[in-house]
Amino acid sequence: VPSRSIAEVGEFAFLASLVARVPRGRATIVGPGHDCAVVRSAGRSLLLTVDAMVEGVHFDRDWLSPRQIGCKSFLVNASDVAAMGGRPTACVVSVGVPATYRARDLSDLQAGVVAAARAVGASVVGGNLSRARQLFVSIALLADAPPRIVTRRGARPGDFVYVTGTLGDAALAVRLLQQRRPRSRPVPAAVLRRFREPAPRLRAGRVLVASGLVSAMIDVSDGLVQDLGHLCGQSRVGAVIRAATVPRSRAYCLHAGAGDTLALHGGEDYELLCTVPKRHVKRLQQARRGLGCRITCIGEITAERGICVVDASGQPMRLAAGGFDHFRDRD
């Protein structure tokens, strides 16, 4: 129905329809719908990705310092590169700010982008500054592609589902920040850091892709169930996830409620979610030491479509909410 708003259509349904209508060009190896595009240029493969952070949608100004906004804007892109096993090289930064925004804050924001890029061996090579009613930072990141390309599309029934690190910390931080009252306890530093300074799994991504053991990969930015849904949708499969096996940090276990499901659907973890054919599981055990982080099997790919999360007794769970939808959440 053409006159509906984007909110009514839903972000992901709408995006899927947009993506389907983009023609493939001569330079396109992997087009829209994955963590990065793969572009052929002068006989070489490059990764190219873009991600934006908007004030009031992705963050509030008192949750993140200008430097952290800059830093995080870069890191969310680096996470997309990690999910394709690439090596970030250069980025361009497009910023929109109100005319009243302080020059010092914008310098700090830029310093955050520069520092985050430098920390992973990439450079800021250009930018654009516009006036806008609302602060936004949109970064496009170029990366060297690995010789072998892994996308969201290769998962097959029977593959095991793995996730790096721990899930739920960033979403817990956002909830605690939202619930904060003048005299409430400070948000625990370990949880807050995961929201403010995510550490993209670049090394793990490169090792996993280079190993040839993973059939599909995606980064967990919108929540486990939602991003696994994207991976399964692109692979035309489904998955069963055992909730009890989803890795949670000590801080998360201490501060989240007992029945909490943030680790299942909370966004902004920037971990990697990948699928591994059964025949490769043993070799993955051997490769895991090189990842620089833990990796945990949390379920299995199924031929039946849809994501089913089961509790410790094997019963399907009903999740309160899906992942993050820009046009529905946080008004």
Place this chain on the structure above:
Amino acid sequence: VPSRSIAEVGEFAFLASLVARVPRGRATIVGPGHDCAVVRSAGRSLLLTVDAMVEGVHFDRDWLSPRQIGCKSFLVNASDVAAMGGRPTACVVSVGVPATYRARDLSDLQAGVVAAARAVGASVVGGNLSRARQLFVSIALLADAPPRIVTRRGARPGDFVYVTGTLGDAALAVRLLQQRRPRSRPVPAAVLRRFREPAPRLRAGRVLVASGLVSAMIDVSDGLVQDLGHLCGQSRVGAVIRAATVPRSRAYCLHAGAGDTLALHGGEDYELLCTVPKRHVKRLQQARRGLGCRITCIGEITAERGICVVDASGQPMRLAAGGFDHFRDRD
């Protein structure tokens, strides 16, 4: 003074201070401060640029259709590639829209980007959609670099200053759109088209760079005097421009006032401004047929800094306003 706003510091002074603080990385051949960055990746040179259009700053929604917004957002980037003599290959599109924005309009916007990219042999390979209070479209464009790099930095005293096409039409369109009243005459189509559907000088840019005849080049996006100022600033020179020689279209001459100076400082023309050493002028006359557009000598580079515009009698003119400053203009 650190606590001043960006508006108080001034867009370009602030940008200069930002650019000065970006460290050069291993992949950077040409960094921030030019029309495109030049990035070394896997032994090849690539151009990368980013530009954004923000509603209420760069356009009003009743001045441009969604398709035209998408189209123009691509073309302003293509113009930066033209100024470096490159060939656009792939772009990623970051869009921010209000939740109430119509899905059909966003589809049309995307179709505009796709069509504009396709028309110059490039592809849309990825994107990002965010909620925002104000519509914005930020596009990052990747291009193949020419073997020889021309930046804003090579102009020398004595070089002649040339500009492609005609200047002032787009700014005249904006003025006529702003002055439009319910019963006023429609804005002339020839002028309006220059604002709505700029034609980046990709062919001219490639021919000029490949010819080896130009010492510096920039695209005219913020107005002749301002962009020539950027080129001269980077080259540490000045320029004298003869106002009477600045090329104006028939439509502009018909519809602009007699004393009008929009051709000198009005923005959004997306023509190319370049400098040519005297010894190459004769060869430029021979090469001009391949450009696909006219090219006009409008002045000369001087050792003395600053831009001086002289009238037909050789007297310096006082210009009412400079070019476009996002943080000062159109409140």
